[in-house]
Amino acid sequence: MGSEATPEPKPGPTRGRPPRLSRARTIDEALRLLDEGGLDALTMRRLADALNARAGALYRYFATKQGLLTAMAEQMLAGCGDVADSPDWAQTVTALAHRLRAALLAHRDGARVYAGTRSIGPNTLGFAETAVAALIKAGFAPDDAARAMFSIVHFTIGHTLEEQAAAGDLADFTPLRRALDPGTYPALAAADAALTDPSLATHFEFGLTALIDGLRVGVRK
The missing domain is CATH 1.10.10.60 (Homeodomain-like)
Structure with a gap:
């Protein structure tokens, strides 16, 4: 009867160095x-x-910490500029605005991180290039195309800042409804449904559409 092979000992935990900093x-x-x-x-x-x-x-x-925040903002925009080419410039910039909002909402305080940064990385510049190119193709002068792009981006950032700041405070509209006395605030009382609508996506869509409709008027002149 042959002797059994001695099983190899299982490797124990290693005390390796932490991953290299990069x-x-x-x-x-x-x-x-x-x-x-x-x-x-x-x-x-x-x-x-x-x-x-x-x-x-x-x-x-x-x-500086600001440099770190700029790099974080650049990372958050990965893939945001990759939208399908469309003959309708409004469809392109609308898709870009929705991608930017989604990217900021994907991280806690994402809009606060992004606001005020000036990244010159490929994600940020690629996003801007897609928007400005679509606007120039539609007939905007290059400078006006850049300003239109900034208007859309700034609206998106501002709206998302409000969304993230209000997170957790949108569940109970009872105090607001009580404050909307029809005798004192008749216009606000009439708009009660919109004022107490927890779907901030609806507000975003309305504002973005109004902004783009205004830009449509500008490009026709």
Whole structure:
């Protein structure tokens, strides 16, 4: 009877080094922390701790927190400019606005992170290029096309800022309904259904359509 082979011991846990610090990993971790605790809780020190690195090591990639936020904003826009080409410029810019809103809503305080940043990365510039090119093709002068693009982007950011700031406060409209006394505020009381509509997507669609309708008038002149 032959002897049985001795089974190889299973490898025990290794004490490897933490993953190598990189710009991409730093941005990904910053977005994770943003979703976890919001923008106010995101500090360079907390980010360094999460990466198991010294705070000073982060400045190799980002000289300031604003630089980090700009990189995060650029990352959030990944794929936003990839919309199907359409002969109707309004359809193109509408799709872009919806993609931007969805990208900002995908992260806690996403609109606050994005607001005020000036990224020159491929995601941001690609998004802007798609919008401006569609507007120029429709007959806008290049400068007017850029201004129209900014108007759409700024509306989208502002609306999304309000959406994220109001999150959690839209469930109970009882105080507002009580305040809308028809004798004091007859116009507001008549618009009660819209004022207490929790579907902010409806408000966004209405505002975006009104903005684009205004741009249509401008391009015809």
